[in-house]
Amino acid sequence: MRLVIALGGNALLKRGEPMSVEVQRRNIRAASVALAPVIRAHSVIVTHGNGPQVGLLALQAAAFTSVPSYPLDVLGAESEGMIGYLLEQELSNLLGPSVPLATLLTQMEVDPRDPAFLHPTKPIGPVYTADEAEAIKDRLGWQMVQDGAKLRRVVPSPAPVALMERKAVEVLVQTGVTLICAGGGGIPVAREPNGTFAGVEAVIDKDWASELIAKLMRADGLIMLTDVDAVKSDYGTPHARNIRSAHPAALSSLSFDAGSMGPKVKAGIAFATATGGFAAIGALTDLDRILSGEAGTRISTLHEGILYGR
Amino acid sequence: MRLVIALGGNALLKRGEPMSVEVQRRNIRAASVALAPVIRAHSVIVTHGNGPQVGLLALQAAAFTSVPSYPLDVLGAESEGMIGYLLEQELSNLLGPSVPLATLLTQMEVDPRDPAFLHPTKPIGPVYTADEAEAIKDRLGWQMVQDGAKLRRVVPSPAPVALMERKAVEVLVQTGVTLICAGGGGIPVAREPNGTFAGVEAVIDKDWASELIAKLMRADGLIMLTDVDAVKSDYGTPHARNIRSAHPAALSSLSFDAGSMGPKVKAGIAFATATGGFAAIGALTDLDRILSGEAGTRISTLHEGILYGR
DSSP states (O other): OEEEEEEOHHHHSOTTSOOOHHHHHHHHHHHHHHHHHHHHHSEEEEEEOOHHHHHHHHHHHHHOTTSOOOOHHHHHHHHHHHHHHHHHHHHHHHHOTTSOEEEBOOEEEEOTTOGGGGSOOEEEEEEEOHHHHHHHHHHHOOOEEEETTEEEEEEOOOOEEEETTHHHHHHHHHTTOEEEOOGGGOEEEEEOTTSOEEEOSOOOOHHHHHHHHHHHTTOSEEEEEESSSSOEETTTSTTOEEEEEEOHHHHTTSOOOTTTHHHHHHHHHHHHHHHSOEEEEEEGGGHHHHHTTSSSEEEOTTSOSEEEEO | OEEEEEEOHHHHSOTTSOOOHHHHHHHHHHHHHHHHHHHHHSEEEEEEOOHHHHHHHHHHHHHOTTSOOOOHHHHHHHHHHHHHHHHHHHHHHHHOTTSOEEEBOOEEEEOTTOGGGGSOOEEEEEEEOHHHHHHHHHHHOOOEEEETTEEEEEEOOOOEEEETTHHHHHHHHHTTOEEEOOGGGOEEEEEOTTSOEEEOSOOOOHHHHHHHHHHHTTOSEEEEEESSSSOEETTTSTTOEEEEEEOHHHHTTSOOOTTTHHHHHHHHHHHHHHHSOEEEEEEGGGHHHHHTTSSSEEEOTTSOSEEEEO
16 A cells, blocks of 8 residues: 555654653654554655744744844755654664665645635644743744643644645655655745745645645555544543544534644545545554554545444 | 766855855855756756854754754754755756756765764854854854864764665656755764664765765766865965866875865765766856866866866
8 A cells, every 4th residue: 555644743742842852853763663564564655744843943043143033934944854864764773774765855835825824823833831922922923822821833834735846756656765755744835926936934734735745646545643542523522532434524524623633634534535545543653553444533435424433 | 967066065155144044045046047057958966065054053053042952963954954945946946847856865874983073174154253162162062173263163074985865866866856965965874883873963075975976876977066166286375276177196196175175176086086987176157167178177087197277
């Protein structure tokens, strides 16, 4: 099977954890241990988020006041280098030299008129106390939203409409190279009136970027890994139930948290509907059981209605 | 022809210039204007340095004291993302969608016993006054050397011995993708006693990394672009003369500045001797005339002795 497997940025640098390279490396190693057997058995494209990491790079850039901060597209490119390197190295150490790996810098075209630019929703970086957030807003003008008892920076998250490096992705995947790409959803670029492309200040949702790549590469499955075990109906209420499998049309009738599970469910529905392939959402640590259908939530036109379970 | 073209990190962010993204983008655009016609006519692999940029990333990381600085291998990976993105975007805007481009994250194996680890020689980042340098040495422990009237950080620059992503580079080049790779000489990694690889605190010389890639990819030519128009004998003396062409054996008898021209000349000699191909060294702005043999210094076993000229 050809699989696109998307790793949450928070799975690589968990909420509230110190943002040190040691912590990030340990989490990436754990993710790689889960991925390695799947890469041995299937043709895999690995994508990943960058929310915490691109936020850290923005804080570092802002702290060094001698040089004006680079814009978010450039910081996104830096985060693709940072995370891609750590992930490729850990995977390579587990898989050995006989499994060729590559990390490709990925740009995604977005529509400059995407309404997402008017309503920033994508949280990046660490959480702040009210006082910290106020000081940062004053100094840097960053937009903040409530995140539990704390605050977090938000940036626009437009939808990806085209993959700039399509030929390279195709060539690598077709020749059996395990590819790490679309890091952080890809670097967001938009077409200028004169026809050239320029970066934009945004962070693309990596689930939608992964869905686009899965469609373009005719993947059999799109697997979105996060820190919860399944999609839940009535999440956060006493009636919450895990969804084991669902037909995309049936799942469309339910609503989910716009910040986290919503994009995954919508991207999964879109992929299953457009291709007849399956999408799955679940915990990184359950990857093998998600593939065998024993864990996570599977979305496919082969299912009828919605099946609930443990 | 298949060509490996190496861009100096200083050609992308010149000594003493502000390190802003606008300045870097303007320089990268100028480099891209020089490269574009050559990419249209030949199979090109573009490599580049990262001295100023990785130094900036290190300063930014050190300025944000809430998170310990990431090591140089990770900063090198970030710089590959940053520079690779800007370069790919400018080239893509000049060449249009019919010329497929890709930027590949590149790791280079180095020997952990390389004597370069004992004698840091590679300058990175901006230049500092004596007072600034002293404050940085106290706080961060960075090693500094004199650079003209100022000081600059130096780090070890071990020789690359193997390209970790060889299969991906081969596949992309063979299918006609114009590849940007080995940014900053590649991320330096070394084999641990248990056989796995780990990053090391160093910055590989991008000319030697380019020479390795040129050999592996059986390139016809290795072109190293910098900010001087040719290799000069008796550089800095009244007897200084431009070298127009040289047999590698003849050139080996001369000595050159170990910090800048020396590695280029040695890498060029090594490539020409090992492959029978040509190496050329010259100014970015002269690229077309370097290719036609009218500018720069050409090193090849087809030449005899040393030919001096304008």
